[in-house]
Amino acid sequence: xxxxxxxxxxxxxxxxxxxxxxxxxxxxxxxxxxxxxxxxxxxxxxxxxxxxxxxxxxxxxxxxxxxxxxxxxxxxxxxxxxxxxxxxxxxxxxxxxxxxxxxxxxxxxxxxxxxxxxxxxxxxxxxxxxxxxxxxxxxxxxxxxxxxxxxxxxxxxxxxxxxxxxxxxxxxxxxxxxxxxxxxxxxxxxxxxxxxxxxxxxxxxxxxxxxxxxxxxxxxxxxxxxxxxxxxxxxxxxxxxxxxxxxxxxxxxxxxxxxxxxxxxxxxxxxxxxxxxxxxxxxxxxxxxxxxxxxxxxxxxxxxxxxxxxxxxxxxxxxxxxxxxxxxxxxxxxxxxx
Amino acid sequence: xxxxxxxxxxxxxxxxxxxxxxxxxxxxxxxxxxxxxxxxxxxxxxxxxxxxxxxxxxxxxxxxxxxxxxxxxxxxxxxxxxxxxxxxxxxxxxxxxxxxxxxxxxxxxxxxxxxxxxxxxxxxxxxxxxxxxxxxxxxxxxxxxxxxxxxxxxxxxxxxxxxxxxxxxxxxxxxxxxxxxxxxxxxxxxxxxxxxxxxxxxxxxxxxxxxxxxxxxxxxxxxxxxxxxxxxxxxxxxxxxxxxxxxxxxxxxxxxxxxxxxxxxxxxxxxxxxxxxxxxxxxxxxxxxxxxxxxxxxxxxxxxxxxxxxxxxxxxxxxxxxxxxxxxxxx
Numbered sequence: 001x002x003x004x005x006x007x008x009x010x011x012x013x014x015x016x017x018x019x020x021x022x023x024x025x026x027x028x029x030x031x032x033x034x035x036x037x038x039x040x041x042x043x044x045x046x047x048x049x050x051x052x053x054x055x056x057x058x059x060x061x062x063x064x065x066x067x068x069x070x071x072x073x074x075x076x077x078x079x080x081x082x083x084x085x086x087x088x089x090x091x092x093x094x095x096x097x098x099x100x101x102x103x104x105x106x107x108x109x110x111x112x113x114x115x116x117x118x119x120x121x122x123x124x125x126x127x128x129x130x131x132x133x134x135x136x137x138x139x140x141x142x143x144x145x146x147x148x149x150x151x152x153x154x155x156x157x158x159x160x161x162x163x164x165x166x167x168x169x170x171x172x173x174x175x176x177x178x179x180x181x182x183x184x185x186x187x188x189x190x191x192x193x194x195x196x197x198x199x200x201x202x203x204x205x206x207x208x209x210x211x212x213x214x215x216x217x218x219x220x221x222x223x224x225x226x227x228x229x230x231x232x233x234x235x236x237x238x239x240x241x242x243x244x245x246x247x248x249x250x251x252x253x254x255x256x257x258x259x260x261x262x263x264x265x266x267x268x269x270x271x272x273x274x275x276x277x278x279x280x281x282x283x284x285x286x287x288x289x290x291x292x293x294x295x296x297x298x299x300x301x302x303x304x305x306x307x308x309x310x311x312x313x314x315x316x317x318x319x320x321x322x323x324x325x326x327x328x329x330x331x332x333x334x335x336x337x338x
Numbered sequence: 339x340x341x342x343x344x345x346x347x348x349x350x351x352x353x354x355x356x357x358x359x360x361x362x363x364x365x366x367x368x369x370x371x372x373x374x375x376x377x378x379x380x381x382x383x384x385x386x387x388x389x390x391x392x393x394x395x396x397x398x399x400x401x402x403x404x405x406x407x408x409x410x411x412x413x414x415x416x417x418x419x420x421x422x423x424x425x426x427x428x429x430x431x432x433x434x435x436x437x438x439x440x441x442x443x444x445x446x447x448x449x450x451x452x453x454x455x456x457x458x459x460x461x462x463x464x465x466x467x468x469x470x471x472x473x474x475x476x477x478x479x480x481x482x483x484x485x486x487x488x489x490x491x492x493x494x495x496x497x498x499x500x501x502x503x504x505x506x507x508x509x510x511x512x513x514x515x516x517x518x519x520x521x522x523x524x525x526x527x528x529x530x531x532x533x534x535x536x537x538x539x540x541x542x543x544x545x546x547x548x549x550x551x552x553x554x555x556x557x558x559x560x561x562x563x564x565x566x567x568x569x570x571x572x573x574x575x576x577x578x579x580x581x582x583x584x585x586x587x588x589x590x591x592x593x594x595x596x597x598x599x600x601x602x603x604x605x606x607x608x609x610x611x612x613x614x615x616x617x618x619x620x621x622x623x624x625x626x627x628x629x630x631x632x633x634x635x636x637x638x639x640x641x642x643x644x645x646x647x648x649x650x651x652x653x654x655x656x657x658x659x660x661x662x663x664x665x666x667x668x669x
Contacts, residue, residue: 077445077486088569092443092481093550093604096572110445110490120447120490124607141602143610158608160449174607176447176490 076110101224102133124172134170139221162186206237211326216240243319249312261303300324304331389515394587395539404621404661409668412458415618422664432470437536442478445486451597456496463500478562479507505532512565517585527565538589545595547603550575552642554604555628556591557583579644583653593619595634625654
């Protein structure tokens with residue numbers, strides 16, 4: 001005998017109740033999930049990237065497989081790519097230095113010598129967005145006692161490392177130990193990199209305005225933020241000068257326009273006075289001039305067009321005045337040349 | 339799809355076949371889901387034990403001990419420092435399970451002094467075993483890829499050559515912790531399991547400049563116990579170091595100032611960032627040890643905000659002179 005199961009034509013009361021019940025239950029789950037997401041805990045819900053995996057791809061024009069190669073060396077690790085979000089996973093506490101200077105991306109890779117794994121090096125290619133930013137991180141970390149290289153205008157080496165700026169790139173190559181072979185490889189790689197990255201195209205005109213006599217050229221630096229402890233003083237070039245009475249620091253900052261330079265000069269002077277500085281009268285013919293004595297040192301502040309410039313922490317006022325006078329003339333000349 | 343003949347009756351055979359198909363579908367979905375199920379993630383996100391403190395690893399009768407040894411031979415200086423404090427056997431008992439918290443933060447060579455020196459590590463392991471330790475484990479949660487860090491710093495080979503085991507920071511070893519009175523370490527993953535399996539904890543840190551905190555020494559070394567997105571703490575670096583110092587009560591800390599990173603820390607990169615400061619500091623008061631370490635970097639302890647904060651929080655004494663440390667010169 002053939003048994004059958006009857007298929008109903010329309011749902012019954014029980015089925016309707018059950019269906020509504022299921023839908024209400026799903027709505028409840030949805031509501032709970034919606035409420036739960038407000039308690040998102042970033043320390044627990046990580047991106048899902050394992051500790052052993054590399055983070056995502058960078059936003060860089062450099063293609064590691066094309067540019068990163070060393071003669072007689074082989075990769076020791078895969079390329080690592082970092083962006084603003086995860087830069088600290090590579091350089092930890094130093095990330096802020098780069099982030100505050102316009103950091104875009106970083107590509108790193110290690111290489112070892114074919115026949116000697118103890119001889120290895122690591123490349124750090126920082127894309128800083130433009131040459132000003134790459135110069136900033138280069139200059140703020142400049143090593144004392146280093147030797148200049150002829151790779152680009154901004155390049156040097158130490159016993160075990162090479163550092164240089166090439167346009168928007170700031171490059172560090174660090175060797176596992178001092179070695180003639182590794183230094184040769186690092187310099188050859190750097191030349192190749194500069195060739196492939198399009199040689200040095202950008203220039204930094206502010207540097208040309210620093211007076212040349214007694215200038216310590218290696219001291220030239222670009223402070224991206226909070227220069228001299230004043231939070232409004234950003235993008236300030238500084239250079240040290242040797243004098244009989246110690247060091248003098250000269251500074252230049254190109255603002256957007258003349259009005260901004262004047263306003264910042266006034267604001268910086270007020271900041272120094274608020275810290276106990278005393279104004280000193282002078283007959284020097286400089287625009288918006290302020291000479292302030294603070295903590296037994298002298299500060300000279302003036303403007304020249306869109307430039308805010310001056311002398312920071314000089315021991316002897318006459319030396320500072322002489323330097324300020326030459327600096328003002330250089331700024332005038334270079335403004336006309338532009 | 340609507341049934342063309344709604345009145346059609348279904349046979350028992352047809353019903354069983356359809357039910358079996360539906361059953362198989364549910365079963366296969368379940369199996370697929372089982373394979374995709376991330377056990378570790380669910381464990382770390384759901385298993386939130388209410389832990390408010392780490393075990394206290396300090397040896398009460400050794401409180402306030404500190405020694406400073408001048409010299410360039412790490413083996414010699416650490417031996418003299420420990421001897422001056424009563425000998426390693428007064429810290430490590432027979433059968434103790436010892437955990438060494440090293441700084442393996444970066445995959446950089448030992449010559450750059452950004453990480454714990456392998457020669458020093460080997461000697462400390464040897465001394466622990468000589469004192470009767472049952473086991474010695476070495477751990478850290480590095481900034482870079484852990485396997486590369488332990489390998490390229492020479493820490494892995496140093497540890498293994500002396501019979502110590504490396505514990506890599508597997509996610510399953512972390513537990514959510516909220517320290518009492520803490521504002522930052524609240525429900526935060528900490529490398530907890532290796533700690534609860536240890537009887538004694540020794541921190542071994544290199545002496546370094548640090549871009550954010552001014553210096554990286556023994557208290558900052560505990561940062562390597564944190565998991566999760568710990569980089570957010572860089573915005574409040576002094577307070578996180580203070581909380582770490584309050585959280586960890588070590589048996590002993592060792593600050594290696596033989597070669598110190600004077601600039602461009604914490605990564606360094608150039609030998610020109612380093613200086614021979616020829617000093618080994620050991621002590622049971624991590625605040626005092628760091629306060630002395632600051633002087634080797636040319637700073638006063640008061641210039642490093644976290645030292646003052648840790649002192650105020652009761653983690654130790656920033657006036658190291660009050661501990662009357664013995665100063666030994668081997669140079």
